[in-house]
Amino acid sequence: MSAPQIVVHRDKELMAQAAAARLITKIVDAQAARGSASVVLTGGRNGNGLLAALAEAPARDAVDWSRLDLWWGDERFLPEGDPERNVTQARAALLDSVPLDPARVHVMPPAGDRYGNDADAAAEAYAAELAAAARPEDHGPVPSFDVLLLGVGPDTHVASLFPELPGVRETERTVVGVHGAPKPPPTRVSLTLPAIRAAREVWLLAAGEDKANAVAMALSGAGEVQAPASGAYGSRRTLWLLDRAAAAQLPRSLYPPASP
Numbered sequence: 001m002s003a004p005q006i007v008v009h010r011d012k013e014l015m016a017q018a019a020a021a022r023l024i025t026k027i028v029d030a031q032a033a034r035g036s037a038s039v040v041l042t043g044g045r046n047g048n049g050l051l052a053a054l055a056e057a058p059a060r061d062a063v064d065w066s067r068l069d070l071w072w073g074d075e076r077f078l079p080e081g082d083p084e085r086n087v088t089q090a091r092a093a094l095l096d097s098v099p100l101d102p103a104r105v106h107v108m109p110p111a112g113d114r115y116g117n118d119a120d121a122a123a124e125a126y127a128a129e130l131a132a133a134a135r136p137e138d139h140g141p142v143p144s145f146d147v148l149l150l151g152v153g154p155d156t157h158v159a160s161l162f163p164e165l166p167g168v169r170e171t172e173r174t175v176v177g178v179h180g181a182p183k184p185p186p187t188r189v190s191l192t193l194p195a196i197r198a199a200r201e202v203w204l205l206a207a208g209e210d211k212a213n214a215v216a217m218a219l220s221g222a223g224e225v226q227a228p229a230s231g232a233y234g235s236r237r238t239l240w241l242l243d244r245a246a247a248a249q250l251p252r253s254l255y256p257p258a259s260p
Ligand SMILES: O=C1O[C@H](COP(=O)(O)O)[C@@H](O)[C@H](O)[C@H]1O
Pocket: 042, 043, 044, 045, 046, 047, 074, 075, 076, 086, 150, 151, 152, 153, 154, 158, 159, 160, 183
């Protein structure tokens, strides 16, 4: 477990650009050290903002996109191509404009097709895909992702782990079907906290005043069942990337001066 580090940026645009720059550096370093890199993507406004900023960053060409594994932290269980699916939005923001290896883009299964309405079966299939990608040195059923991104919801949810729902209490499975989510759509597929914690680095993104209460709650010792974001941490680093509005309810002693 790594203690949270907090970085506060002026606004959500700067936060997205700075996070994109950080991510490029992290991917380039991992590729130099180990030959490839792995990143877990998030949906939501801040996750897509980061991807859009990455698409605009000239340094994106420093990444070898063919040696990058992409996974998802959660997915809205909807048919392939639905505009509300996280992967559809990620493709529009970045993925369609970079030369990824399609075999390394590990999309969570859609509704319809093979799994029909069975989000639990889709979750099992994704858990099997993760397990197949894990190497002995990962010491567990999921790869040690280089960076796992999480948007923080206004209710403190991360991935599709919502306060008090069964998914956030899961201690064995790495991926679960989520039913009755308070944010539409109600049916989703999500990594669990144990899978999230397998990542070397977990970066939590929150911008805007509607996130201020969630950020303060998660960083002030709330339990993970009530505030799932507080249970999300990486084995080496846990980084909270905020804008000033989202940090507004945090005690000033918790973080250094804001960047310009
Ligand atoms: O529905 C979802 O919401 C969260 C947070 O989204 P935001 O728009 O409030 O930033 C996101 O992290 C998750 O991946 C997504 O499925």
